[in-house]
Amino acid sequence: MTMTKNSLLAELIEGAPPSDGRFGPYGGRFVPETLMAVLQRLERKSIELLADSGFKAELKAEQRDFIGRPTALSPAPGLGERWGAEVYLKREDLCHTGAHKINNALGQALIAKRLGVSRIVAETGAGQHGVATAAAAARVGLPCTVYMGVIDARRQKPNLERMKLLGAKVILVETGDQTLRSAIDEAMRDWVSDPDGTYYLLGSVVGPHPYPWMVREFQSVIGHEARNQMIARGGGLPDVAVACVGGGSNAIGLFRGFVGDPEVELLGIEAGGRGGDGDPHSATLGKGSPGVLHGAMTPLLQDAHGQIEDTHSIAPGLDYPGVGPEHALLRDLGRARYESVTDDDALDALHECSSAEGILPALESSHALAGAKRWAASHPGARIVVGLSGRGDKDIQLLTGEVPHD
Amino acid sequence: MTESFGSAAIGEAIDAASGTALCAYITAGYPSLDGFADILTAVAGTADVVEIGVPFTDPMADGLTIQRASRVALENGVTLEWIFEVLGDMAPSLKAPHLLMGYYNPFLAFGLDRLGVAMTETTTSGLIIPDLPIDESGPLLETLQPRGLALVQLVTPTTPEDRLIRLTSAGGGFVYAVTTTGVTGGDAALPTQTLAYLDRVGSAASLPVLAGFGVRSRDQVETLSGHVDGVVVGSALIEAIDRGEDPGVFLEELRPAAVSA
Numbered sequence: 001m002t003m004t005k006n007s008l009l010a011e012l013i014e015g016a017p018p019s020d021g022r023f024g025p026y027g028g029r030f031v032p033e034t035l036m037a038v039l040q041r042l043e044r045k046s047i048e049l050l051a052d053s054g055f056k057a058e059l060k061a062e063q064r065d066f067i068g069r070p071t072a073l074s075p076a077p078g079l080g081e082r083w084g085a086e087v088y089l090k091r092e093d094l095c096h097t098g099a100h101k102i103n104n105a106l107g108q109a110l111i112a113k114r115l116g117v118s119r120i121v122a123e124t125g126a127g128q129h130g131v132a133t134a135a136a137a138a139r140v141g142l143p144c145t146v147y148m149g150v151i152d153a154r155r156q157k158p159n160l161e162r163m164k165l166l167g168a169k170v171i172l173v174e175t176g177d178q179t180l181r182s183a184i185d186e187a188m189r190d191w192v193s194d195p196d197g198t199y200y201l202l203g204s205v206v207g208p209h210p211y212p213w214m215v216r217e218f219q220s221v222i223g224h225e226a227r228n229q230m231i232a233r234g235g236g237l238p239d240v241a242v243a244c245v246g247g248g249s250n251a252i253g254l255f256r257g258f259v260g261d262p263e264v265e266l267l268g269i270e271a272g273g274r275g276g277d278g279d280p281h282s283a284t285l286g287k288g289s290p291g292v293l294h295g296a297m298t299p300l301l302q303d304a305h306g307q308i309e310d311t312h313s314i315a316p317g318l319d320y321p322g323v324g325p326e327h328a329l330l331r332d333l334g335r336a337r338y339e340s341v342t343d344d345d346a347l348d349a350l351h352e353c354s355s356a357e358g359i360l361p362a363l364e365s366s367h368a369l370a371g372a373k374r375w376a377a378s379h380p381g382a383r384i385v386v387g388l389s390g391r392g393d394k395d396i397q398l399l400t401g402e403v404p405h406d
Numbered sequence: 407m408t409e410s411f412g413s414a415a416i417g418e419a420i421d422a423a424s425g426t427a428l429c430a431y432i433t434a435g436y437p438s439l440d441g442f443a444d445i446l447t448a449v450a451g452t453a454d455v456v457e458i459g460v461p462f463t464d465p466m467a468d469g470l471t472i473q474r475a476s477r478v479a480l481e482n483g484v485t486l487e488w489i490f491e492v493l494g495d496m497a498p499s500l501k502a503p504h505l506l507m508g509y510y511n512p513f514l515a516f517g518l519d520r521l522g523v524a525m526t527e528t529t530t531s532g533l534i535i536p537d538l539p540i541d542e543s544g545p546l547l548e549t550l551q552p553r554g555l556a557l558v559q560l561v562t563p564t565t566p567e568d569r570l571i572r573l574t575s576a577g578g579g580f581v582y583a584v585t586t587t588g589v590t591g592g593d594a595a596l597p598t599q600t601l602a603y604l605d606r607v608g609s610a611a612s613l614p615v616l617a618g619f620g621v622r623s624r625d626q627v628e629t630l631s632g633h634v635d636g637v638v639v640g641s642a643l644i645e646a647i648d649r650g651e652d653p654g655v656f657l658e659e660l661r662p663a664a665v666s667a
Binding site: 028029030031032033034035036037038175176181185188189192193194195196291292293294295300302304305306307308 | 462463464465466467469470473480485486487509510511512513514515516536537538539541542559560561562563564565566569573584587588589
């Protein structure tokens with residue numbers, strides 16, 4: 001068992017595309033037959049392009065010129081003083097369109113262009129992936145359709161309007177739970193209808209192989225930059241890297257920078273919802289059990305009959321009953337730990353960061369801040385990197401009570 | 407009376423059909439728990455094979471009709487346990503062999519070994535699982551194949567030739583040829599290229615081939631009859647049930663007029 005664990009971890013650190021699409025027992029490709037051929041083609045193409053020097057040069061130039069990378073690593077002395085720690089924020093909120101989502105959207109849009117498709121479809125929860133995809137599609141010159149649950153559209157209206165301004169066609173999803181999960185169901189139905197002409201630009205490290213691997217590769221720029229920036233500051237590696245986990249793309253991106261450094265603890269923070277016994281939440285790694293949803297075997301929030309449960313988080317980007325398969329393996333191997341914080345903890349963290357640092361974080365990122373603060377309480381003086389995955393402007397209407405929390 | 411069940415029984419029922427075989431899909435526990443037994447009896451009295459839909463919260467390969475039927479069934483409290491309970495009582499009197507069709511997760515949650523046992527006890531001949539490609543089917547085949555139960559494989563117009571050969575010889579029962587890319591419940595246009603694709607499936611397959619997705623009229627069944635061994639009717643049947651029509655009569659009217667001997 002230990003041997004197996006060690007070799008699985010070594011494989012994960014090395015980071016090659018998993019030949020069977022698996023992260024240990026998780027992952028795989030559980031999709032209708034209609035999509036098998038197109039996923040095999042995408043697997044071949046993405047592996048080829050991500051190793052191609054011409055593609056890598058184009059990606060790097062676009063990351064610099066369009067996204068604005070590298071993003072800053074900001075020391076956060078105000079938070080540090082309050083928490084009794086040395087705190088750094090990896091500023092993905094400074095990316096073009098306001099969150100880490102554009103790292104992946106741009107990368108996949110460049111792949112879509114090379115595949116010669118005629119349109120892009122995407123799902124969105126908080127709207128950040130939808131906005132990023134709309135922007136990336138416009139950048140590469142492809143039309144774009146975004147599916148968004150009506151509940152999310154209501155609570156993230158500014159993003160809905162931004163997508164439209166960026167030229168995307170937005171389709172509001174009124175079936176199912178009317179949030180991110182139903183938006184994925186609907187986007188997949190669209191994709192199944194025209195698998196050859198349509199590129200499905202999935203927004204997190206979830207779904208069938210090769211998405212969890214490919215999306216991770218595009219997000220790993222976060223962690224690689226953060227590691228170099230920490231070292232360049234002279235203090236060396238952090239003691240812990242903390243990020244919020246919904247599907248888990250920003251967390252996996254940050255963790256990739258440090259997964260090979262055993263002295264750096266990796267801490268993922270899930271959405272605990274209101275926090276009462278029996279209240280809905282989105283803490284999949286903490287409380288879920290393995291199952292198959294949206295193309296992958298992965299921990300899910302499900303009932304005893306395998307039906308998917310309704311989730312809740314104040315942060316629409318975390319409101320999802322599944323999680324990336326690589327996180328499940330990192331958890332099982334003991335390489336990363338996952339905890340949850342409540343809606344209220346996240347709100348407190350949002351206000352604290354805003355006033356102490358002059359940075360308004362997204363509600364999703366605020367979960368990471370709340371988790372980091374709790375960790376700091378038992379590790380005085382430690383060096384902490386927090387993934388600030390996005391900015392909170394999109395949450396203003398939720399914060400002012402103009403729209404209800406769910 | 408169905409005396410036998412399993413992969414072979416499905417093939418025999420399709421071969422024994424007069425003309426084009428009819429495979430009918432109904433969602434378990436729809437529109438109500440109490441009304442389901444009568445619908446199942448009526449459907450099994452007319453169809454050559456019956457597919458009983460196991461509802462799931464996230465039916466990603468289904469159109470609106472089956473999405474809605476699944477939601478209603480779940481609200482009615484349908485579970486796999488309930489389905490096997492009903493089938494335990496009813497299966498001996500059903501006039502056609504039956505399979506279960508549903509997404510993988512509820513079967514996985516039920517337990518794959520337990521599933522094989524329950525299927526055998528209720529003479530359930532096989533499974534159709536649209537989100538379980540052959541590549542991921544190993545663990546389930548281990549429980550089905552020793553029991554002679556089918557895992558019906560779906561093929562689609564996007565399935566490459568080498569894969570088509572692999573799929574049409576795997577799984578047992580029949581080959582489910584999806585007429586079109588897309589979800590269930592549409593209205594299948596059947597241009598020459600679709601018929602040519604179905605012919606290609608037919609020549610690759612040793613098992614009978616049934617065409618499904620978007621089959622809703624007798625004209626379509628007539629067009630398909632020279633190219634496949636049978637058809638699957640799902641959403642159109644659910645819609646007939648919604649209109650209050652007798653499902654047996656609706657199915658009977660889909661059969662092409664008997665070819666005069």
